[in-house]
Amino acid sequence: MIYLIILIASFLIGFNFSVISGTLIFLDETFLNTSFQQEIVVGSLLIGSFIGLLFVASFIDWFGRRNSLVISYALYFSGAVLFSLSDTIDGLIVGRLLSGVAIGASSVVAPMFLAEISQKDKRGGIVSLHQLLITTGILFGYLSNYLIDESGAWRSPYAASAFIAAIGLFGAVMSKKFHFTHEPTRKTDILMTFGPEIKKPLILGILLASLQQVTGINAIIYYAPSLLLQEGIASRDIALFASVGIGVVNFIMTIFAIYFVDRLGRKPLLVYGSVGMILGLILSLFGYFEMGTLLYIAAFATSMGPVVWVYLAEIYPEKFRGRLMTIATFFNLFFNAVVAFTTLDLIRLVGVSGLYGIFIFFLIISIAFTLRFLPETQGKSLEEIENSFKKI
Template identity: 35%
Template sequence: MRFTLIAVVAGLGGLLFGYDTGVISGALLFIRHVFHLDATMQGVVVAIALAAAAVGAAFAGVLSDRFGRRIVLLVTALIFVAGALVSAVAWSVPILLTGRVLVGGAIGVASMVTPLYLSEIAPPDKRGAVVTINQFYITLGIVLSYGVGYLLSHGTEGWRWMLGLGALPGIVLFIGMLTLPESPPWLAGKGRDDDATKALRYLRAGTDVTAAVAELKRDAATHRQHTTPWATLFASKARRPLIIGIGLAIFQQVTGINTVIYFAPTIFQKAGLPSASAAILATAGVGLVNVIMTLIAMRLLDVVGRRRLLLTGLTGMLVTLIVLAGGFMAGLHGGLAWVTVASVAAYVAFFAIGLGPVFWLLIAEIFPLAVRGRGMSLATIANWSFNMLVSITFLDLVHGFGRGPTFLIYAAMTLATLIFTWFLVPETKGRSLEDIEAALDGEAALTA
């Protein structure tokens, strides 16, 4: 029970990530009129937070390696609160963008440090489910943002409340993290063996941690010999994890998921839904599918395995993107617009059992301890950078090529991801972080 509570509190970083990522989709329908934004400036309002997220992720690895995972999450929670409040009271575009930068920076840090912290406090046989708590919270935050967006979509000033309510989970995360221990592997890596032992005993109350402590000490002793972590990251030992991590980071974005997260109401309005409220309600339904399928993924990751779920999810994404593109090219409108909604929901469902949770789980597992923070940081920078690129180009692609061809481009990227996964992505189910590191260092297949 204690460990479950710890994981739930620690995962609140994902809730903030999800809420602040998703809330802009509904708020944008009103912000664009209040501030008279054209398509390019709408893209900037979305993309500036993503650019800030990439910057936040760039510093997150170094900061979490130096100061610890826990203290970084505490500071991040406060930045979330500040960014939400600044966005809510914005009276001009520059102030709004300032709030979005604060929120984006915090999102970038949380998106990297939360799964890192969860992976390091979890026992091997539960790590898939525990780390995926972060992904569950992301999806829950997104669907909550859609629900809030719907409830507040009937007033012209509702967008301020949509953005401002993001401060509440930030406050809860800050209070919760005050009660939690630091990551045992980080403590051991800093030579604080007694503190690492105490933290493990707290985290795994009622179980014998002798073997886990001994393994931590051995691994930490090995990695304390390295004095140049960045050089180690680019050395042969970490090369394969780096290729896998950055590759999946890019593919998670260029397959189009965040065009749905950020622009779903806009997509549904273009497909023929009659009002902003109807479009936001349909988007909330898609968000609920995301939550449910992520819960299913949590149960399957430590049973079926990461690789198999990833391949299954990608296959489903490929098919549904082709159907979605075909629906747009066929000109579905009116009642048939719900075919578009169903296609988007199915696409999100397959993402939620595969590429969504597996990417964040794998990058928390595959990097060596000495460079785990920095390796995850580089993968997260790539993820947010391509998130920004895809988001800022989506409306322009639709304008230039049409909605159908645009989604066919994302389908082609999904096929490329399938090929990449088949040949390069390992199975890590049920292995300790130390075992995974040793196997990848030896170029072992790590297949189920």
């Protein structure tokens, strides 16, 4: 039951990220008439996420994980209700901001909590459930958009997400199994003991979290229907249906990652997955847009999608894990926001081919970074990983 309560937050992360892709098409027919307005509504979720990170960084190591989840679910609920009832762009933005604050908090709490309650030989797979439920949320977001057949019905998915958030809130408040608390840690400690055991994992985590975003995944997740329409590949209905296919591939391949992450290790999955993402983008550049996109999504789902969160939940010392993971997640969401705010403008400036060329460049950097700097954490306890950095 405790896993389910945590993973509802993961589901809502993915749902909120993907559901907007179809909503944009319907709102484009009503009162979101410019790409700037669309980018503001999409990007406001990320702005809220930054606020959520600042919020969770202040108390996650002081008051435990349960309070973080309770507040996150309350914000998910409030944001979804406001968005579903809004008739103005201001209401849409505020609703997305509230949901974003919840995402910022739960993006840190969920994988970290899962890592702390898992056995070392199963930790990779269990933490990968966080990404699996994110992809499940993404899939349901796409599917709900496809099932909408009239403009006014775009509110229904947000009402449904409010109901799911209410279930998570009730479970987090009522469950008697949430007893994970930590002794208060002085804020100055993290600066006073800024040795290798903190410095190296912090830098590795920041770079890894950033690379997950600048390699382009959320350009596809946010704007998949728009990209299909932009390329003249599909009508509105077919574009929405194709985005459901993206969600299905993302979901299925994440299941494979859960199986292999504790058997093959973290580094091989990252390297092979990055190579697959490059091949997918190249196929798209040569005109095989649908096939290339699906290969890119499949490769991401077996590598960067789950493995980055496994690493971030593993490499930080227990005493500072909450705050250090918050820092890495901040950079992840920052570059997520950069992608959200610039994708449509970059397509206008350099075209889809130029945009994909940028993603290929960062994927090559990611492969080199993984091979040269990332340690393999497979089969090690959190204490063993922490001690390994102290010996550097």
